[in-house]
Amino acid sequence: MRDATLPLPHVAGAKQGPLTGRACGYWRTVGRRLRRDYVTLSFASVIAVIALAAILAPLIAPHDPNATSVAYRLKPIGYKGFILGTDELGRDMLTRLIFGGRVSLVMGLVPVGLATCIGGFLGLVAGFTGGFVNTLIMRIMDVFYAFPSVLLAVAISGAMGGGITISLIALTLVFIPPLCRVSEAATTQIRGRDFVDAAKASGASSLSIILHHVLRNVLSPVLIYASSLISVSILLAAGLSFLGLGVEPPTSDWGLMLSTLRQSIYVQPVVCALPGAAIFLCSLSFNLVSDGLRQAMDIRA
């Protein structure tokens, strides 16, 4: 009598393939869950649209983002030739919003990406090594963690003089401590599990254990956390630009646009609120998609 007669344990979402024995792997389950999650899918397409528009900006924008015009200043939405109106210097809002998407996406993704690599690596080292190295790394992180992120970003940017590169550096520094913490917590938890001991008992070196066993278990919580930071990064970056610490004028940037249009809210309130709406939409989309990803990747659900 063979084991095929044993009833399978009922695990939600896990399907047994036909008798070929090819079980539905982890990623296939994640994919299937995502395909059914309409909210996540729709906002993922929003992100795709924004990204596409940002990449193709010079091709699809109706006007030149820097073309000023005294005659067409602060026109309302629906004005002939300028669908979303114009700003205080007569530049077309739609064009500037599309070009602004480039900066926002870069400022959202690059700092988080860099911080994930650096912070994740530091956390892995701290969690796996333990002892003095762990204490040293985590205490340094604690010092940076002691600052509210807005304050830290503003202070570093402000002290160093502002500008887009400085802002990227400042934001990366802001995100390294939380990512390092998540990575260290996950690594420490994994390290305490028996299969790491079993791998050690097989005679594997530490490097081999980290690469084959620890990394793939730590990667998913770190990436999920990182994806939730993207929306924060977009907000913070726009906030820095709002304060004048980000991009330099006349670059199209949503935060900077919001700041310069602020004086004109009595004239064209809706137009002046548009850049902020763009920031909101972008941030919301990343938030919902990252939430959806987290739920889909939850191995227990």
Added chain:
Amino acid sequence: MAIALPRPDLQPPPTTDDSRDRGGKAQPLLIVENLRKHFPIRGGALNRKIASIKAVDDVSFVVLKGETLGVVGESGCGKSTLARVLMGLVAQDQGRIIFDGELVGGPHGLSLRDLRRNMQIVFQDSDSSLNPRLSIADSIAYGPRVHGMSRAQALSLAHDLLRRVGLDPALFALRYPHELSGGQKQRVNIARALALDPRLVILDEAVSALDKSIEAQVLNVLRHLKETLNLTYVFISHDLNIVRYVSDRMLVMYLGEVVEIGPTDAIYRGPKHPYTKALLESRLGADPRHRVEAAPLAGDAPSPVDPPSGCRFRTRCLFAEDVCASKAPSLGRSNNHGAHLAACHMGDPQSGHSRASLAPAPLPRVADAVVC
């Protein structure tokens, strides 16, 4: 719900221990001498070491080739720590481990890596023992690959081992741990332990977390593997019935020390240490005519941080006397590896214990010793 026994056409492998065996039949496979492991406790405002948990304290025993040595004791007696120290997962403070005549560690001895080719462990928690992100074939193949085997070879070895433990590779090789039941996972763990072709397998409460019926099947798998692969087992458990079923010899641990050691049947028929006797009497029988009024073993074990002076069992022992507090009894030594020894003053005529002269008469029943 039977498991698949290996098909009759699968020949047991030719016994390879002729090439691996160094010391000959008489040489014990494992000799443990004066093993000690204390864990420091830190506390106070400055986090200094204020005490230590004496998890394993001066433990010595041997494991003979081809036998199953049972290790029993209550929770907290140090069994699992012992297992981890033997595997080198936790470094011992003191003591020597000699594997088939070669000292482990040290400049000329057996390296840890080589030891791990010969000795493997199966843990209790089947869930945390497997990497949730690796298929079970990959988990099993990992060990051999670390030691240089090619991926294809390691995977075919993994398939072979799955068959040996009764899991059809066609159905199970590509599954993930969360798709298996507890019994199946433990069988995967056993297969993984066997992947490096060890000679000694330590089973740390390997069947404790399983349902009784599954437990029986896994034990049968273990027995079959032992016969076909010429294995030696150290079987750690708190379940006395199972230990009797599987072990040839056994040792009893209490608060980090070995209190009794000897052939299983001899111990079960005539325990020499009051603790062993109380443990055996704690097993409730199914016969309603034999009722027990008083619990044979009362209270909880004292903390391993501050064990009682002298004999550690004296606080719960009904026969404790002053000599038990002042002098710690020793297990004794014997050239006969199958000797039945107990660390108790009552068995030593020179100890000064009032009952010592009564040896070798059997101990009175604990229940009878209760004075009204």
Added chain:
Amino acid sequence: MWHYAIRRITLAIPIAIGVTIICFCLVYLAPGDPVQNLLPPDATQADVTYLKHAYGLDQPVPVQYVKWLLRALSGDFGRSIQTNRPVLGEVLHALGNTLFVSVGAVTVAFPLALILGTLAAYYIGRAPDRLATGVAVIGISVPNYWFAIVLIIIFAVELRVLPAAGMGASGSAGFNPLHWSELRYAVLPVWATALVPLGIITRSMRATVADVLSQEFILTLRAKGLGGFGVLRHALRNALPQVLTVMGLQFGYLVGGSILIETIFTWPGTGFLLNKAILTRDIPMLQGAMLVLALWFVVINLVVDLLQTAIDPRIKRG
């Protein structure tokens, strides 16, 4: 318990020292010589040397740091280059203004968030849950500076019921919170500030209460016949310690992160002060404000940590 408290406080000291080091080093991040930034371009070398000596900038950095720290500990944060008034006094006054808005925001946001979160968890999966979760997600996705502008557009520009900026009709000096004509200036800043904590705490409350409600002891209570609200009371008692931590941290965060809202409403709080200091490169003010804000956050963290250990019996002490 006290051992733990002492140990926790001693652990906070190196962190506080690290914070002071970072605040101090900000000056050296700035491009160019800090002194050159203070002087007019036609200053002579003698002027530069004199000023360097006056500010103690000609000594090695660690010595400067220690001197600065010692002065700061005795309350002397130097004088603002801009206003020539003592930094500490200005910062503390501004802190009071910021706290006014923060406390107001917290009073609005926290009760609402607790209710929404509890409802969401109790009716999980159904309409109230979706509504509350929607509010929460919006709360954390909306840039609070944009939200402030939208509020201004709605209430100050279109409806004209609330003022767009400033703290009181005659500035912060004459601000009297007991008069509605003054207090109305605080309404929009409070609402704008309240949005993000509302979102975060609703989410946190929902997750914690849902987690507690799914535990087995709730089943036991229901099996004994306890009705809806009774169960909820038990659940809340278990959920609150954890949420309290989040609330405390959010409150600390509000003070440190107030810069954007205060800039929009020209509310003379610490954030506004910081912004001004950055624009005018007022180094002593920048250092002083940063230090007070960061240390405030460290203290709040410490208090929250100790409170949680005191309240939650599951956390090991010592």
